[in-house]
Each structure stands twice: as structure tokens, then as C-alpha cells.
Amino acid sequence: MLYIFFIFILANALSALDIRNINTQDNEFSPAFYPDGKCVIFSSNRLGKPDTNLYLACEGEPVKPLVNLNSPYHDESPRLSGDGKILVFASDRDGSKESIDSNHRIRVSFDIYISYKTKTGWTNPVPIPGEVNSFAHERSPALNYDGSVLYFNRWPFGNIKKAKLYKAVLQNGKYRSVTLLPSVVNSGFADVGLVPAFQGTTIQGFYFASRRPGGFGGWDIYYTKVQGDKWLPPVHLPKPVNSPQSEVYLSWHNGKLYLASNRKGGKGGYDLYAFLDPARAKKYTVIVQDKESKKPLSLKATIHSEFNGQKIQITKKSNTKGKFSLEVSEKLGQVMIEIQKEGYLPLFYK
Template identity: 30%
Template structure:
């Protein structure tokens, strides 16, 4: 991502000005203010492994105003500077959001309500692949039962190609649950609910997994431990083939919506989306150093286990 020295300096200088729902807010800055984080609604970013491309969702409608229509934007970095974002070649007509670029950069997953001859029209997971010239091809909807007649959210893959996502399909524990579709012999298998340690009787939505598939950060709504009922970020670790009890990441969460986490491939930085306050009408993309946060919550998980 950004060079450590440059980003660390920015975090120290600007981080204390952001009012976060914790006792000692620091080290959190708005990403690319005025260019990528603007007066519009921006959320759900994903970067290429070499940090030269970003894809994210943008809407001109107010956050929380109902079913907003979003478009996926794309920018490139050259000589340390990000270009002005442009609409991605495969987006701009339908409601598209939640982009996720795979590790090799050759496939991008996203959510869209665009029509398909093979499915009931709903917000489903689609994928698009780069051709030999590096241009994006024609998006394809993922098959059922990965998709459902209900809404899917936030597709993410780990280093093995397993697909994680959220859905409000029937049969879960609550309003929305986290699912995983394992990759076997080159084919994604029917999705499995990730269980009631992560999922609850409330809502679990947008998520991020690391490349090893042993760390997950996700948005949860209406839990008693939430700072905001509208969505807080939680973290859990996979230990002995089981997920630890999710912990509220209090340094990040505000009275508004905090969601759409993204981890850099080296694990140094965490990007996420926030509306900053209960009445916030816009969302922006923020970035913070992650390694100390990970160490803190991993130690706490070990203590809870003991």
C-alpha cells in the first residue's frame, strides 16, 4: 500500500481529529480525501496486490436513504499518486457494489441486481475476468445455490480460492448470516453457513478474510455489545479449526455505520467504511495500521480461551 513512512506520518498527524467511539482515538485517517473519499457516498474498497489499482463503490444518494443505486469506480496509482476515479468498464448501468479483486488480479467479484436469464432478479454475486489484453470481459452470474432468491453481500476469497459472503437467505440464524463456498477441484461447492459462533439471531453482513482464511472481520448489527445498532466491526480468529468468539473493534466503531473491512495482503493496514455518526448522510473510506490491533484482539482471544 502507501509507503509505511508516508502513511504512518499521515496517521499520526490526522488520526486524532476523527471522533471515534473509543476512549483514545488515534491512527485513523480518511483515504484520499477529495479524490476517492468525496462528498458522495463511497464504500467497499479493494486493491490489487501490487497496490496500483483500487476499485470501490460510489453513490450520489444519501446514506441510509433506502435502496441506493451504486456504481463501481476504478483508479490507478502512478508515481505514488492516485488518478481521478472513473466508472469501471463493466459497471454504470445497474446497481453494482461490493467489489473484490482476487490475489492474482485476474478476477473481480461484485454484487449486482442486473438481470440474468438464469436467475430471479435480486442482488447476486457476479464475477468478471480479465482478457489477454488486460481488459475486463463480460460479467457472469455465479450459479445457484451460491446465489439465492434473497440478497447476497460482500464476496471475498482467501488464498485458496474459497468464497466467503453474507446472505439473508432462509435457513440462517438471524437477519443475515456469513457463508463459505469451498473451492474443490476448481469448482465452488454449495455454500455452508459459518455457524453460530460468528452468526447470531441479529445481522451479520459485510466481511473480510485474510489470505490464510484464519482471520475474519465482519459487520454485525443490533448486538448488545455494539456501539451503534446500525453496524459495528467485529473480529474473530480460527484456532484449532474453530472460530473464536467475535470481539467488537471498539477503536474503529462510531455511532453510525462501520462496515466493509479490507485488509492489505501484507496485513499491515485495514481499510473500512464509516458514516462517522448516527445522522451521517455520507460514508467515506478510512485506513488505519492493523498489526497492533490484530495482536491486541488475538491476545484477548487467547485469554478468553484460557
């Protein structure tokens, strides 16, 4: 008979889920949640539009464009401050910085724009004040909880391979002191979309996407922390958060990760997916032994649970010592472990 030597509650149930049924056959990117989680702003080129615009999806309401924020050009990668009072996004609309290349063509760069929440909606966006916008592209902005620190990408016009991550600090109403982030996050392999994960009002870590070596393919998601002034080496997130395709434009809200991916099985192009946050999970070790001989057993275990009403099923394999490791998210429902091996009675554990 199989015998579970140690177990508490377990799962690495990071199953991908559609969010709010807002995915279409076109591209959806960069979900930014209101603090209460009832509404999300995202960017999309839906309805066959060549340009990307900003949209709002709220519980029980149809998706609608944010007319006073959008332009006839590209408006993308929206992000909210942690308190939900400030919105930043990137756009190449009229008013963005322009340059002329060696072939005398006008090049309009992406700049970062800012808008503020009022009782009646969002203010008309304006170029973010200070020293951030340049003749290069500034894209993928993000803010700390109160908007006093801005994180963003910058790369030369038309060359995302040279994308780097920066930050700027709000000083007397303008974002100044633009600083290149350390090489531990700026690998030189198109590191993009740095966003903070909050514990209350405090940043507990950062997520970003990178094409650095060691990923599964395309852009993958990484997690890092800052201790004092030191940025720690990023951790590559496991499957199914990352896939052989690209994962970008991540957002973090209430212990869940939301991102855009062009992985197989979506509705088309880039779709939005939700995952339990592996950085907020507890790790456990399970040891499977023969009850009589205490001999470790190498086998496959199936773990069943649910997340947001969706059934989750994953498989783990124990090693020659009968061990396998699992991570438990606080967001999971009841977890059941199913273990079967030829010559033994099946075991189910809740």
C-alpha cells in the first residue's frame, strides 16, 4: 500500500485562465486593474484596427473604448499607480517627439503620457512632465504605489533589441533623475515591462519580460527583488506561466499574475491570461514510500484543485528517493492528490 510520509496541502496550480472574456481574435495587451479589481484597462487592436487603443472592462458591463484617452494613433501599455489615482501609458500620437532620419523621413517616437483620476473619469492625457520623453521610444511605463517613482523602457527608434529598463523620480511635479537600472535586470536581451508587485503599499518585488538565454522561447517572465540598494538575480518563472511562445506586459493584482501571451490555444494573436502568483506560494516536499518496507517509490502523482471556479489538474513525478516538491498558493480551493502505481492500491488524499 502506498504511504504518504509528509504532506500538508500542495499544488503548483498555475493554470492559465481567460480573464473577463475580453480576449478576441485580435491582440490584447497590458491589463491594469483598478484597486478593487472590478475594472481593468487594457490595450487592443480589436475590430480590425491597425492601431492599438485603450479599453475598459468592468464586471457586468460591455467592453468600451476610453474615448478621451485614445488618439487616432497607437495608445498602449496602460499602467495604474497602486492607489489607482494615476494612469500612465505610451503613445505615438501628435505631440510626441519627432525626428528626421538619414533618408529625410519623419520619425514619431513613442512617449509616455499621464492622466489623473477624477470623480467624473480620467483627465485628458498629457506628455509626462520632466526628463523622461526623448527622441527614442519610451514605452511600457509603470508606477510605484503613489506615483512618486516611474519605471519605463527606452530603446532607439525601430530597434527593440536594445531595449533597457530605467526609473525616474518625481521631484517638484516633474519626473527627473532618470537612471538606468543595474545589469542584473538589464541583460542586453530586450528586457521590457518592469512592474512592481505590492504588499499593501510596499513593493515586495518586480516582474519583467526578457529574451535572455535560459528561457523557454520568445519573451519570458522573470521575478526579482531589491534588498537595500541591491537588485537580486532574477528568477525565471516556471511553466505554465512561461511557455515556448512569448509572455509580455505582465500586471500583478491581489496575488495573481495577468499577462499577454501568443501561446497556442488562445483566440488569436496575443490573449490575456491569469495565473496564481508563484512568488506568493509556500513550498512543500512530499515523500512517497511503501508502507511496510519504507522503500521510496518513483511514480507519477496527479494533483486536482480549482481556481476561480476552473478545474485544475497537474502531474508531478517523484524522484528515486520518492520525493517531489510542490508550491501551494493561498488562492487555491481544496486540493486532492491522486497516486497510483501498479501493484498498489490507489491513494487519494485531500
